[in-house]
Amino acid sequence: MQMSHPVYDVVVVGGGINGVGIAVDAAGRGLSVFLCEKDDLASHTSSASSKLIHGGLRYLEHKEFRLVHEALVEREVLLAKAPHIIRPLRFIMPHQPYLRPAWLIRTGLFVYDHLGKREKLAGSKQITFDAATSPLKEELTQGFEYSDCAVDDARLVVLNAMQAHELGAHIVTQTRCSSAYRENGLWLVHLENAQGTYQIQAKALVNAAGPWVAQFIQQNLKQKSPYGLRLVQGSHIIVPRIYEGDQAFILQNDDRRIVFAIPYLEQYTLIGTTDHEYQGDLDRVKITPAEIDYLLDVYNDHFKHQLGVEDILWTYSGVRSLCDDESDNPSAITRDYTLAMSHEQKDDAPLLSVFGGKLTTYRKLAESAVAHLQPFFSNMNKPWTEKALLPGAENLVSVERLIQEIMQSIADVPSQLASRWAHAYGSRVWKFISGITAMDELGEDFGHGLFAKEVDYLVDQEWARTSQDILWRRTKLGYQFSDDQIQLLDQYLSKLLAKRSQDSAA
Ligand SMILES: Cc1cc2nc3c(=O)[nH]c(=O)nc-3n(C[C@H](O)[C@H](O)[C@H](O)COP(=O)(O)OP(=O)(O)OC[C@H]3O[C@@H](n4cnc5c(N)ncnc54)[C@H](O)[C@@H]3O)c2cc1C
Structure with a gap:
């Protein structure tokens, strides 16, 4: 039957x-x-990206006007939907006249400024670097500046x-x-x-x-x-923060590709990405030595402070699944x-x-x-997501205000922790800190500002099951945790999950 x-x-x-x-x-x-x-x-x-909400300036060169227009409009739509996890970011492009003439870049940036609706993000401009203070090499004296956004992709x-x-x-x-x-x-x-x-x-x-x-x-x-389908690997390296300031750099390479250097998590700089055809195991994508050399070369061609392999703290790689348009060059595939x-x-x-x-x-x-x-589905309702806030954006006046409110509620909370919570959870942070007035009410301390209250919330509300889920995707605390601390967290999680499954069976 x-x-x-x-x-x-x-x-x-x-x-x-x-x-x-x-x-x-x-x-x-x-x-x-x-x-x-x-x-x-x-x-x-979706957790291995360059973490940008961007129009994709370089796609203009490939005449992807539909995509760039849609992406430019979406920057501000998404910024309004989730202002706690998305922030405006200024990009500096050093001018390399032998690669692209200034008039071409000015035209590209004019199109970029005007192709999509832009209310919150500042427009582009031409800039001159001060050789004494610029992190860029002295011969790089001119450049351009424009806006896009950064996002916590996971x-x-x-x-x-x-x-x-x-x-x-x-x-x-x-x-x-x-x-x-x-x-x-x-x-x-x-x-x-x-x-x-x-x-x-x-x-x-x-x-x-x-x-x-x-x-x-x-x-x-x-x-x-x-x-x-064309599977195209892209990799990033993470190094200790190399320059002061909140701006990102977009570096033009001789092969006409671009590489970003992006401030990441206060202490780091994220450098990426690459484009190369991938045929390996999709569950185990790993940066190759050639990709590492490529990223270091592009970075070292531009910055005064030089980097070597020994400076790399972490790497990550992902695979783009692109619809095959028969381009010879992986970076030109739509x-x-x-x-x-x-x-x-x-x-x-x-x-x-x-x-x-x-x-x-x-x-x-x-x-x-x-x-x-x-x-x-004849009864389907109309499109609705454009103006709908994502969880955590409800009742959020600003992330700065939320940080102050958290600090007023929990007298001894470190400002760095209040800031991490506010950026990750927005107003949903009250789901696990509501009523808490002192740090010792947050439960077991796993280190680096991770307490049982947050872990419980991530298990109950955000599908976290393993320490990896918590340390690399729900938060980015994985960069700081030692093996012993991970083991402690794993032990706590296995007890918590066993209890949750007993509760649901009862
Ligand atoms: C290096 C790199 C940098 C990028 N940078 C940016 C950027 O800065 N900005 C931007 O906008 N975009 C960027 N992108 C593109 C963006 O990351 C991707 O377009 C997007 O993440 C693709 O999401 P997805 O849901 O299609 O794929 P995925 O995130 O891979 O999700 C597919 C999921 O399907 C699951 N799955 C597969 N088979 C099964 C099955 N049989 N049963 C159940 N589950 C299954 C997989 O486990 C996987 O989790 C970048 C991409 C790469 C690789």
């Missing part, structure tokens, strides 16, 4: 930015949504997952979609996790598996991918997204697959993805 399985309107495979963005949009339009992620939320490309994913959940979406992590096939006008979706396997049904299936998008269609759905709908026969349950995309354009991608599903 056929067992009956819960039926959802939409099942989304993949808990990166595109999957959670689609889940939020669909749930807010009144659809019942289920999202599965095989690892942790944002554990792949938290952008988690906040979207929280919003989807609050709108009724069912979100499961550490759960892989092993296969799905059409049966009686629905998708029968097979899921597996550490506890076993189970099935659900869906009226529509969304494949937001990022770098696995084509593999998922071919291996898990046993179908033919509608587009070719960064725009393509949505592929398939329903071979009129009554088939639809499959929507996401190819490509940027963090910056995730909201528009999601809006467009759900619009593609509209013909299958």
Whole structure:
């Protein structure tokens, strides 16, 4: 006898930015949504980015006007939706006349300033460097300055997952979609996790598996991918902070690529990225020695303070899943997204697959993805996400004001900790510090400002399951934790998770 399985309107495979963005949009339009992620939320490309919400100045050279326009508009939309995790950032571009003439850059920046709506972000200008104070080499005397934004990429994913959940979406992590096939006008979706396997049904299936998008269609759905996929690795190095000031640098290299140097987490500078075709294991992407040399060379060509391999504290790498436009050069492949709908026969349950995309354009991608599903759900509500605040942005006058409020509530809280909380959680911080007046009420101290109250909140509200989830994606405390401190946190988590599962079984 056929067992009956819960039926959802939409099942989304993949808990990166595109999957959670689609889940939020669909749930807010009144659809019942289920999202599965095989690892942790944002554990792949969506936490390995350059962490910019940007129009993509360099894409103008590749005539990607649609993408740049959409991304420029989204900068201010996203800044308003999540001002605690997104901040404006000024970029300095040293002028290299032999690479691009000044008139070309001025024209590009004029287009950049005017192609999308810009209210909060300052416009561009030409600048002269003071040789005595500039961190750049003395021969770099002229340059340009313009605005984009920086984002905590992993938290952008988690906040979207929280919003989807609050709108009724069912979100499961550490759960892989092993296969799905059409049966009686629905998708029968097979899921597996550490506890076993189970099935659900869906009226529509969304494949937001990022770098696995084509593999998922071919291996898990046993179908033919509608587009070719180019997997392009990008890596970053993290070094101790190399210059004072809040500005980032955009460095032009002789190969016509650009590399960013970005202030990161107070103490560090983030340098990246690279572009090279990837064929390895998607679960284990690692920087190559050639990438390290490339990033150090581009940096050393521009800055007075020289860096060597020994200065690198950490590295990370991710894979872009780009729709194949047959470019010879990986850095020239389109960064725009393509949505592929398939329903071979009129009554088939639809499959929507996401190819490509940027963090910056995730909201528009999601809006467009759900619009593609509209013909299958006649009662669907209108698009709604443009003005909706992400969790933590509600009742947030400003992050600075929130920091003051936290410091007034907990008399002995270090300002650095109040600032970290305010930037990570916005007004949701009160979910775990409400009523607390002294630091010793925050529970077990794991070091570096991480206490049990925050850990409990991350487990209960943000799907954190392991120390890695907490230290690298919900926070960035992983840069400071020792192995012993990680072990202590792991022990606490295993007890907490055992208790939570007993509570839910009772
Ligand atoms: C080096 C680099 C720098 C970048 N910098 C920027 C930037 O500064 N700004 C910007 O806007 N964009 C940037 N991007 C692009 C941006 O990061 C990506 O477009 C975006 O993160 C892609 O998100 P995604 O959801 O498609 O993929 P992912 O984040 O990889 O999510 C896909 C998820 O699907 C899951 N999955 C796969 N198969 C299954 C299955 N069978 N069952 C369940 N789950 C499954 C995976 O575990 C994964 O978590 C950058 C990309 C790279 C690589």
